[in-house]
Amino acid sequence: MSDKGGILVEGLCMAVALHSLRFKNPGAPVLVVLHGLLGSSRNWSTIGRTLQDRFDVHVLDLRNHGSSPHSDAMRWSEMCEDLQAYLDLHELESIELMGHSLGGKVAMRYACERPEVVERLMIVDIAAKPYPPYHDNEFRAMKRIPVAELANRKEAEELLEPMVLDWALRQFLLTNLAHDEASGTFRWQVNLEALHASLPHIRQNSLLETDRYEGPVLLVRGANSDFIDDDDANEMLHWFPHLHEEMVPSAGHNVHVENRKGFLEVLDAWL
Known part of the structure; x- marks a missing residue:
């Protein structure tokens, strides 16, 4: 529920x-x-x-x-x-x-x-x-993916791979990729901008x-x-x-x- x-x-x-x-x-x-x-x-x-x-x-x-x-x-x-x-x-x-x-x-x-x-x-x-500062690279990598233009999840993983080398971490990040059935497009379910901006605070x-x-x-x-x-x-x-x-x-x-x-x-x- x-x-x-x-x-x-x-x-x-x-x-x-x-x-x-x-x-x-x-x-x-x-x-x-x-x-x-x-x-x-x-x-x-x-x-x-x-x-x-x-x-x-x-x-x-x-x-x-x-x-x-x-x-x-x-x-x-x-x-x-x-x-x-x-x-x-x-x-x-x-x-x-x-x-x-x-x-x-x-x-x-x-x-x-x-x-x-x-x-x-x-x-x-x-x-x-x-x-110490962490996850900045992962956020930058996610923000560089043109999610609205993706054809499928495999394409997203291929684009992430050069920036996020660890396979398990890539799979974890991709759990945040949502597919809109009505429009057929992808989007990040998390609020990437707000979370990225908040990193200096939430690491305290x-x-x-x-x-x-x-x-x-x-x-x-x-x-x-x-x-x-x-x-x-x-x-x-x-x-x-x-x-x-x-x-x-x-x-x-x-x-x-x-x-x-x-x-x-x-x-x-x-x-």
């Missing part, structure tokens, strides 16, 4: 009505999942379906991603208000919250702002720290020095990922005093894709 909508006003922030994939289990604890940069709810549908026997799962598209509305702004406060507006719409007062990469940064910030809502927090392969730490979340926190780290260093979990105890770190073998940054079985085993043991 999908949820769509227009613009909602929450205080001084403009909250967009987020699209979601629902894996319903009425009466079960609610699990909300937030994807990473250039991802979407589709990337987490297998995980959502797997966890449906234990949770009422809501897998959301962040603003400017998937089927959620576009906006020029990508401030942490606004993305947290997007999440709150979704919870208000569905009358969800208590949730388990999981976020990967960019979604993990939003989840961390939201848990600190609304600790009474978040029962448990799961952070997937992202730390509470600023990151989403947390303030004074933020705290006292609930249980699981930090899931891919053994082959360079997004989390050995001392990051220790540093994060400043914000999350009850943080527990687990390593998933044979997985990089996209832990839930590269070793789905290992990722689910870590979740099962903690949950």
Whole structure:
């Protein structure tokens, strides 16, 4: 089931009505999942379906991603208000919250702002720290593709290949290429301009020095990922005093894709 909508006003922030994939289990604890940069709810549908026997799962598209509305702004406060507006719409007062990469940064910030809502927090392969510039090349490559003139997806991949050498990364980027059946043309589903412009902001730490979340926190780290260093979990105890770190073998940054079985085993043991 999908949820769509227009613009909602929450205080001084403009909250967009987020699209979601629902894996319903009425009466079960609610699990909300937030994807990473250039991802979407589709990337987490297998995980959502797997966890449906234990949770009422809501897998959301962040603003400017998937089927959620576009906006020029990508401030942490606004993305947290997007999440709150979704919870208000569905009358969800208590949730388990999981976020990967960019979604993990939003989840961390939201848990600190609304600790009474978040029962448990799961952070997937992202730390509470600023990151060096990244993904600029991928955005430039995507923006150079004349998507409206494409004949098929294969042509898009061929045009991307000289600029994005990694096959798996190309396939991931191409999940954002949508085909309009009515016109027969292609388009990028994500808001490329807004996301590219926001890179200097979203690579920063989403947390303030004074933020705290006292609930249980699981930090899931891919053994082959360079997004989390050995001392990051220790540093994060400043914000999350009850943080527990687990390593998933044979997985990089996209832990839930590269070793789905290992990722689910870590979740099962903690949950």
